Amino acid sequence: MANSYDKVKTLIRTEKGTALGEERKYLFQVDRRATKIEVRKAVEDIYKVKVQDVHTCIVPGKKKRVRQILGKTPDWKKAIVTLCEGHKIEVT
Numbered sequence: 001m002a003n004s005y006d007k008v009k010t011l012i013r014t015e016k017g018t019a020l021g022e023e024r025k026y027l028f029q030v031d032r033r034a035t036k037i038e039v040r041k042a043v044e045d046i047y048k049v050k051v052q053d054v055h056t057c058i059v060p061g062k063k064k065r066v067r068q069i070l071g072k073t074p075d076w077k078k079a080i081v082t083l084c085e086g087h088k089i090e091v092t
Contacts, residue, residue: 004042007034012078013091021091024083030056032077039079047089053082 011017012027020027030039036054044051061073083089 002031004045007031007038007042008046008079011089011091020080021088024052024085024088026081026083026089028079028081030077030079032058032075034077034079036079039081043081049087049089050084051081052084055080055082 007030009029009031012029014027017027028039028043030042034042036056039056040051040054043049056077056079058075058077061075064071064073
């Protein structure tokens with residue numbers, strides 16, 4: 001059985017993700033098979049916060065070339081999690 005740390009892989013800390021923090025929204029890289037309900041429960045369990053809303057999307061991988069060989073990075077799933085009023089995640 002998968003635990004919360006298997007569903008939510010990492011908190012994405014980019015310029016866009018940092019700007020969304022003011023709106024109580026946080027970006028997470030999650031497991032491709034994780035549903036919105038599983039992501040909600042995992043974030044609430046890991047960070048001890050109350051989640052208001054979850055949006056997910058699959059980010060397509062980029063094409064990469066190494067000499068003559070054309071390859072592709074894997075697709076991954078991103079979750080935008082909105083927290084309830086008064087809750088926030090401490091990012092260090």
